[in-house]
Structure formats: structure tokens, C-alpha cells
Amino acid sequence: MAHLVGGISSGARGLPELDGEGFLVSRSEGPWVWDGAGRRYVDTALGFGATVLGHAPPAVCAAVREAIDRGPMPAFPHALEEAAAAALTAQTGPLDRAVFTNTGSEAVHLACRVARAATGRGTIAKFAAGYDGWYDEVAFGNAGSPEALMQANARPQRQRTVLLRFNDLDDARRLFEENGDIAALVIEPVLANAGCIPPAPGYLAALAALARSSGAMVIADEVLMGFRLQAGLTSPLLGVTPDLATVGKAIGSGFAVAAVLGTEAAMAPLTEGRVPRAGTYSGNPVACAAVCATMALLRGMDYAALLRDGDRLRQGIEAEFAAAGLPVCTSGYGNVFTLWRGSEPPGTYADALARIDHGFNRLMHDALRREGVVSMAVPFGRHYLSATHPGEALDRLDEAFRVCARRIGDVPQMLN
DSSP states (O other): OOSSGGGOSSGGGOOOOBTTBOOOEEEEEBTEEEETTOOEEEESSHHHHTOTTOBSOHHHHHHHHHHHHHOSOOSSOOHHHHHHHHHHHTTSTTOOEEEEESSHHHHHHHHHHHHHHHHSOOEEEEETTOOOOSSTTTSOSOTTSGGGGOOSSSOOEETTEEEEOTTOHHHHHHHHHHOSOEEEEEEOSSBGGGTOBOOOTTHHHHHHHHHHHTTOEEEEEETTTTTTSSSSOSGGGGTOOOSEEEEOGGGGTTSSOEEEEEOTTTTHHHHTTSSOOOOTTTTOHHHHHHHHHHHHHHHTOOHHHHHHHHHHHHHHHHHHHHHTTOOEEEEEETTEEEEEESSSOOSSHHHHHHHOOHHHHHHHHHHHHHTTEEOOOSTTOOEEOOTTOTTHHHHHHHHHHHHHHHHHHTOGGGOO
16 A cells, blocks of 8 residues: 555545454445455445445446446536436425535535525534534534533634534523524434434424524435435434435445435525536436436335344344343444443433443454454444345344354453
């Protein structure tokens, strides 16, 4: 890796060496990835959630190949762009207008621009410990940063971004009392990058109502959670219909595409040309072909069955570790969850931070790899399941966690 800076282009992608050997993926298909030596692993990272249908779904790859054969990069309008927008917004209720971008970070950036233009205000509020992209203004208060703890007397703010505590409605009330310049509140259905912390019952709905009563728009950042629990947005399941939403990952089955969604009224600044938008590759035929094919498959996907299978896996993990004398629990949902030591999952970021156990996380990652399972190797890492996991891959996961529970239970001195 003499020429690639740090050996990776995205910071979260790297994995630790195991027995002195690195890990490089040679190919991926369904629930599996293969390393350079040809060994097959169950994948629980799944492109950080980008492959809900599993790696390289044949119908999506076939549609992409056809788009490539027709020419991947015209400068001018093409029919697939409207077709992809129609297929996507058919699943998102009143948010029936779309603009495509290449990444989730771009989508959040554009949504914030739209909100500022629509309201005439400048400040964006987001969750402390949330992740809404890596652009300067919103790459603030991420999990692990000092600002995310919000321990100072003054509310953390950088440029035009201000933080509020997740699952703390009183803090949100104080925020809107303090600041009359908030253009939009960016919400995440689950605080995923802080360990899949779910919102308290009714919290997001009350938060959205508070924001709107203060004249702010509601942006649902669903780049990670969109199309994960149903063939559509996750925020309506939690009582919130946003003004704007950002989606990515799952909508393209691993091909680079994201989008801003909104109602006709919310998208008016774009329609009227008051907000500039550009991007050579935005809405390109390859990305749009992937969206069209993915939407067709997601509409027929049995989400309920996958979530049930994932919940059974989570229950099995907890039972195996309890039998080994090491209580663990999970937070999240059946097809995206984080594993924690202890009997109760965290409900706030401060609680999650206090629960980090680096020794346990590393032992888990290494033990799973030895059993043919590759996972995220960071403290707030998540385990994902795809539509292709039920069957052999899920059975392998059950067995791998069973072995890991026994193995880690035998080395308590290595845990924090």
C-alpha cells in the first residue's frame, strides 16, 4: 500500500491484522465475502448497510451492465433519471420529489441548503454523536468527539451547526428558546454511529412538532436507515413525516447513489433555482439503473421475516453469552444491531460511551474472523443482515457467536 494513503480511501474501512495478516476482499456475493486467499466469510458489515439485498444482486447488476453498454456518462438528460426518481418516490409517501447526488454527505449538504433558502435562516441543529456526513459544517459533534458529550456550559456550535442531546426533549426546548435562527433540525431515526441507540417512545414526533412550531424544517437523515425496516423511510414508523429526507446506501445495492427527497413545497427553492445544484455524476445512468432495479426488488422483499430472523439471532447471542457467564445485550433492530456488554442497552450517548469495552470489541472481532465471520472492528460497530443471510449464512452466524461466547468467556482477564 505504498501509494494509497493509509491503505484505504474511507477511514472506517480498515480492519486490524489477525495473526500478522491483513484483510483484503477479493470478491463479494450475497451474504459472503472472500479474502485474497479464497476463504469465504459471512459478511455483517454489508457495505456499512449499503447492500440490504446482499452483495451483487443479479437483477441489479444486469440492469447496471445494460446501462454501461448504452453509455455511462451523457452530459444531457436521460430517461432513466426520471424513472429512478419515480421508482424511489413511489415508496416515500408525500415526499414525492427527488434530486440525486453521489453520496449521503452530498445529500445532507444539499438538504441543508434547501432548508436555509426556504426559511431564510442559517443555523442547522443536529444530534450530538450523530453522523450526517463528513462535510465541514455537519462533521461536528460526531461520536468520540469532545463536543458530543456536551459538558461545557455553552451549547456546542461550529459555524452554522449547533448540537442537541439525543433522547432529551428538555434540551431541545432550551435549544429553540435560545436560538431563533434554526433553519432545520436534522434527525436520525436511530443514533446508528453511536451504537444503534433507538429513540425513546414518542421522542422524535415531539421533537419534530417542537421544531415546526419554532419555524424550522425537519430533515430526516435516512442514508443509513432508509429502506432498512420497510420498503420506504424509517422515520414514519417512528411517528415523523419529515419535510426533507436524505437516502443512500440501500437504494442502490452497493452502487454509488444518494438522493434528497421532499414534498413539492419543500423542494421549491430547487425548483425555482434559488439553490444551486451540480454534480457531473449525479443521476448518471448507472446509478439510476441500480435504483430502478433495487426498488423493484425491495418492494417484494419480506422485511418482516428478515427482522424476525435477526431478532432470533440477537436472542441467541444473548443466551449463549449468558450461558458462558458473560451477560451481553443488543440495541437496534433485527437487521442492524450493536452488541454490548451488560444486561441493558444504552439509552443515551453518555451511557453508550461509558459502556465501550475495547478489549471485548477486539476479542469479538478476532474470534468471529477465526470462525469465518467478518465484522466492523470499531467500538460502536454494527452487525447488518441482508435478505440473503437467512439459511446457511445465518446458521453460520449462530454457530460463530456460540463459539465466540465460549472462547471469550474463558479469558475474562482480557476484558475491561
